[in-house]
Every structure is written in structure tokens, then in C-alpha cells.
Amino acid sequence: MLTAAPAVILVLLVLGAALIMVGLQSLGLMPVFGEPQLSLNAWADSTSLLESAGVSVYIATLSTVLSAGLGLLIAVYALTAGRGGRLVAAVSAATIPIPHLVASGAIGLLLADAGFLARLFGMPEGFPQLVATQWWTAVILEFAWKESAFVALVILGSISRSAMALSETASTLGASAWQRFCHVILPLARLPLVVSGLVVFVYTLGSYESPWLLGPLAPEPLSVRAVRLFGSTQLSARPEAMATALTSVVIAVLAIAVGLLLVRRSGDRS
Amino acid sequence: MIRHTSRTPRLRRLGPLAGAGVATLLLTSCASGSSGSSAETQEFEDFDAVLEAAEGQTVDLWMYGGDEQGNAYVDEHLAPAAEELGVTLRRVPVTDTADALNRVLDERQAGREDGSVDLVWVNGPTFSTGQQAEAWRCGWTEMLPNMALTHPQDPLLTDDFGTPVDGCESPWHKAQFTYFYNSETVEEPPSTLPELLDWAGENPGRFTYPGPPDFTGSVFLREVMISQAGGAEEIPLQYSEENFEEFAPAAIQTLEELAPSLWREGSTYPRDEQALNELFTDGEVDYGMTYGPARLTELLDSGALPESTRVLPLEEGTVGNASFLAIPVNAADTAGAMAVANLALSPEQQALKANPDVWGQFTVLDLTRLDSADQTQFEELPSSPVVPSYEELSENAHSELDFDWVPALDEAWRESVGRG
Numbered sequence: 247m248l249t250a251a252p253a254v255i256l257v258l259l260v261l262g263a264a265l266i267m268v269g270l271q272s273l274g275l276m277p278v279f280g281e282p283q284l285s286l287n288a289w290a291d292s293t294s295l296l297e298s299a300g301v302s303v304y305i306a307t308l309s310t311v312l313s314a315g316l317g318l319l320i321a322v323y324a325l326t327a328g329r330g331g332r333l334v335a336a337v338s339a340a341t342i343p344i345p346h347l348v349a350s351g352a353i354g355l356l357l358a359d360a361g362f363l364a365r366l367f368g369m370p371e372g373f374p375q376l377v378a379t380q381w382w383t384a385v386i387l388e389f390a391w392k393e394s395a396f397v398a399l400v401i402l403g404s405i406s407r408s409a410m411a412l413s414e415t416a417s418t419l420g421a422s423a424w425q426r427f428c429h430v431i432l433p434l435a436r437l438p439l440v441v442s443g444l445v446v447f448v449y450t451l452g453s454y455e456s457p458w459l460l461g462p463l464a465p466e467p468l469s470v471r472a473v474r475l476f477g478s479t480q481l482s483a484r485p486e487a488m489a490t491a492l493t494s495v496v497i498a499v500l501a502i503a504v505g506l507l508l509v510r511r512s513g514d515r516s
Numbered sequence: 517m518i519r520h521t522s523r524t525p526r527l528r529r530l531g532p533l534a535g536a537g538v539a540t541l542l543l544t545s546c547a548s549g550s551s552g553s554s555a556e557t558q559e560f561e562d563f564d565a566v567l568e569a570a571e572g573q574t575v576d577l578w579m580y581g582g583d584e585q586g587n588a589y590v591d592e593h594l595a596p597a598a599e600e601l602g603v604t605l606r607r608v609p610v611t612d613t614a615d616a617l618n619r620v621l622d623e624r625q626a627g628r629e630d631g632s633v634d635l636v637w638v639n640g641p642t643f644s645t646g647q648q649a650e651a652w653r654c655g656w657t658e659m660l661p662n663m664a665l666t667h668p669q670d671p672l673l674t675d676d677f678g679t680p681v682d683g684c685e686s687p688w689h690k691a692q693f694t695y696f697y698n699s700e701t702v703e704e705p706p707s708t709l710p711e712l713l714d715w716a717g718e719n720p721g722r723f724t725y726p727g728p729p730d731f732t733g734s735v736f737l738r739e740v741m742i743s744q745a746g747g748a749e750e751i752p753l754q755y756s757e758e759n760f761e762e763f764a765p766a767a768i769q770t771l772e773e774l775a776p777s778l779w780r781e782g783s784t785y786p787r788d789e790q791a792l793n794e795l796f797t798d799g800e801v802d803y804g805m806t807y808g809p810a811r812l813t814e815l816l817d818s819g820a821l822p823e824s825t826r827v828l829p830l831e832e833g834t835v836g837n838a839s840f841l842a843i844p845v846n847a848a849d850t851a852g853a854m855a856v857a858n859l860a861l862s863p864e865q866q867a868l869k870a871n872p873d874v875w876g877q878f879t880v881l882d883l884t885r886l887d888s889a890d891q892t893q894f895e896e897l898p899s900s901p902v903v904p905s906y907e908e909l910s911e912n913a914h915s916e917l918d919f920d921w922v923p924a925l926d927e928a929w930r931e932s933v934g935r936g
Binding site for chain 2 (some may be wrong): 479
């Protein structure tokens, strides 16, 4: 407890100060100019706030499911496929340092209506619309690509040694590949999978660049709405921006609470 | 894992939390306490005193960083000239001018008197917002010797988006809203805005505009409203709810009806001018629009826009405005900022900046007030192969509506057309 104190205090100070300021501003108690006055106006437009929250949760959920699934596949392949597997692990690890902004730009160039892929196929009529669609396809694909590498890295880092030894033992005892996956790797990978999935969910929930670059103009996720309102030339929109940001924080905290509950449970079982 | 936590450790665990909470409360209350007393700023007797105080100062000029010619002009021409006055000019690029204002407001909120923003290249909405928050230093421009070279009654320089300038910002250059088209795909370009909208209806998927509140898209929306009302003189500049109810619905309805014929059937819109330019260059749409026609020359040269791009003059004219340099009230290097603003207004710098090979921005000076040597500088400027002269572009031009129209219209658009 004491050794963690310096870090905890620092985080609490910075985060606490920021959150208190955000809360105060959302309630009109810290206006940019004029007298502070308690008001719930910023929270009044709850339909569009809820709509934005819905979009954010939709993007985060799908991105998390996809990247967890893909990440697990990459990890399993890397563990079982020898040299090819190590190559896949190295390639997926190499995508991690690419910033999301660059990755989003690249995905945009690749998948846009007149993007690289469409041109490669000679701009066919039926080329699917992926960028700026109401299903947020390109955004989710970008997250799935980048975050699956992260999930794979976490899984590999935490289980590679034990999994290798155990599945070799299992295979000498006659376990099939499927049995080794179900009864050795999956139970071992469950905890890192849940933890990294949680990180991915919270990250994609608050992430701005990809939805901003690759998403449609409306409806907008919380992050995009918050930034738009914060930069609005109408100063009265500031409290709304803060309310939006705070909503995002609340959802993230709830997700973390649920996730930790899951982690504790899976810890109990194993 | 600890399952049973006794009372004391939990309280102890809460200790730092409570401490942090109290500390932050103190911090925030201190900050908001001191921000009220920012009125006292440095005053100067005359411009010589300004120049004297400016020596050795470093001026941070916050400006939109996405315009490479603009960046190059400031770095290669304005900054060296400022150096001769003993002022170091540092360009701070921002993605949106509102970021600069936000920084000023945040610093004021935190009670900082030696602000990190000294000079801002502002547009109308940002200026107007800053005026609401009393964030700009006022009454300093008449002190600038080069202000005498501008026309005192030039409507573009006395009002900025309907907000009186009142010496709170110094003019930098003029701009004219300009449409352009691809001459390879459009054989008979329209000559008025209603004709352009008709063209868009007849050619599904070949036209779109940036979605407001993007700056360019927002201008287009106002132009449509003015056009639907039958001209700029029909709409009162002053914003009021009655005026809004009278004129806005027609514009929104027109754009709503047009939406199915737009790019992507109007289900979404490009987010800004750059995104529209990309669609234009990729051949997805046939029209583009910009409030910075000066950039077209360079965009064509660099291949960012196709060679077949042509400016589309409209018979009824388009909206024009001027952009300005403003100094925040809490700027740390006010004198240096004033010296730079005066320098930026000098005939040499204005002529240099008007050169299409440098930046191509239209001058704010009244050429009849210059001596003949300075006039020659402007007369000898090369002309751009794409962009017509300012006189031609600004024919029948109208000025911007009051700023209050902007957010009201943008919001109405977002709530209806923008939802697709």
C-alpha cells in the first residue's frame, strides 16, 4: 500500500482535479466568463447525449469483441505454428507502435470509395461503402486491426511459457489440437483476454481520432461530440462538452467495475 | 485477494483521496478567484514606445497550420522582417483557430496573466466569441502607423461578422467565398447559386458540401439562405428569432430536398474543406468551394487539385470578409505583437503576401493611399493562372451576416439535414 502511494496520489490529484473541474464546468459553476450559476442545462439535452452514448458503446463493444477474437486467434497461431507463428507475432507486435491517427488515415486511404482497394479492383460499382457509413465499419475495422495486436501481445506475454509446456504434455498424452485449445490454452488465456478486452473497451470508448476521421458526421460518438462542443464558437456549449466528457467517464468506470467483477470471478474459478 | 477489509484500512485508503479532493478544490478556487482581475494590462503612449518595449520580445503567433503557403510566408518573410525590429516571431500551428481562443480562455480561467498566446490569426466567429468573453485587447489598432493606409470606412474592416471591430483586431487580408468546378466533367457550368443547386439535383451524387459547423459548410449554408431569400439585401444582418423563423426554414428545406441527389444520397457529408477537396480530386464530385481562393493556385501547382479545376464565378456574387490579427488581453508580449501586426500591414509585406507565388492573399490596404512606389509593387504582381483578380472575384459581393446567425443555422442544419 505505502509503496504505491506516490503513484496513487499523483494519479488522484491529476485525475481528481480534472474530474472536479469538468464536473463544475458541466454544472455551470466555472463559466468561461460571467457569474457562476448552478444549472443543469448542459444535461438537459439527454436524447442526443444518450444517442451519442449509444454510438460510443456500439463502437466499443463491436471493436472489443472483434479484437479479442482476432487477438486470441493470433496468439494461438503464434503459440502453435512454430516459425510462421513467430513471424505472425512479430508482425502483429509491429503494428502496436503505429499511432491511431496514422492508422486511421491509412485505413481511410485503403478503404475509401475511391481508395486504394477500390482502385485495385478497378473501381467496381458494387464496391462496399466502408468509410463514413452508419455502421461505422471502417472505424471498427481500424480498432480491430490495432487492438487485436495488443490483445495477442498480452495473451502471449502472460501464457506463452506455461501454455507451451502444458500443451506439449497434453499432446504426448494424446490430446487433439482442438482439445489442447479448449482445455489448455483457453482456460489459461481467459484472464489476460478479459483484462486486455477491458482495456480495449475503455480505450475505444474514449478514442477520438478514428471515429472523427472514418465515421459519418451524425450521429456522433461521445468523444467527437465533446470535442466539437468544446471547440464551438458558442461559449455556452462548454458545459455541454463537459457533460459529454463526464458521461464517457461514467460509462468507462462502469465498464471497469463490471470487468473487474469478471476478473475476480474467473480468478476464483481457476 | 483480500476479501474482508476492516474499517481502518479502508479509511486509511480513503485518506489520500480526500486529501487530493481538498487540494484540488483549493487549487480551483484559487484559480477562479484571481481570474476576475485581469483588466490591468500594459498601456503605451505612442507607437515608438511600443517598438521600444517590443525589442527582445518573442511573439507567439497562433494560426491555422494547414495552409502550407501561409506557413511558409510567415516563416520565410514575416518572421525575418520582425527579426529586424528585434522581435522573434514564433508560429504556433493549430488545427482550428478556436483552439487558440480556447487556450486563452483556459489560461485566463487559471488566472495566468503572462499568457502564451500573443497574436492570433482570427476569423469572424472566433473573434466574436472572444469579444463575448472579453478575451481580446481593444483600442490598440489606431496606434499602428500602417492603419492609415487602410480605408477607415471599408465595411469589411469596420465589422467582422456583424461584430464591430472597435480596434480590437488589426486587418490582415481579404477573402472571397469561391466555388470551383472540374472543367473536364462539367461542360456547361451554372452561373448562379440556384442553377448550381438545380445542377446538383439533375446530376445525382456529383455534388456535396462540407457539413456545418465546419467553417466552409457553414458559409455555404448561409449562402443558400441568402439565395433562397432572393439576395443579400433581403435578409436583415441583425439576428433575431423572428428573422430566423422567416428565412432559415426555406434554406433548410431546400437542402433537405436536395440531399437525396447529393454524394452518398446525403446520408453523410464531408467533414471539412479538405475532405471535400479529396472527393473533388478523386473525381467523386464535380464542385468544390473555399473561403481561401488564394490557395487554389498552389493546390493546382502541387497536384492536390486536378489541372482541370476552374473557378466558378456567380452572377449574384458571393460573400466576402477580411481576416484579422488579434491580441489576447493576457498576452505576455503585447508590444511585440503590436509591432508584428503593424509590420504585417506594411505595403511591402502586403504586396509580398498578395503574390500568388508566395501566398496570394488579397490586400486590405486602400491602394489610393499608398505612395506611387508602393503602388507599383502591387501593380507588378504576377497574376494567377486560376484565380481571377480580387476586383473580379468580389463583384456584387455581400458582407457576412451577424455572427449570431451562424450557430443558429448550423444547429438547425445538424438537427434536420445532417441526420441524413
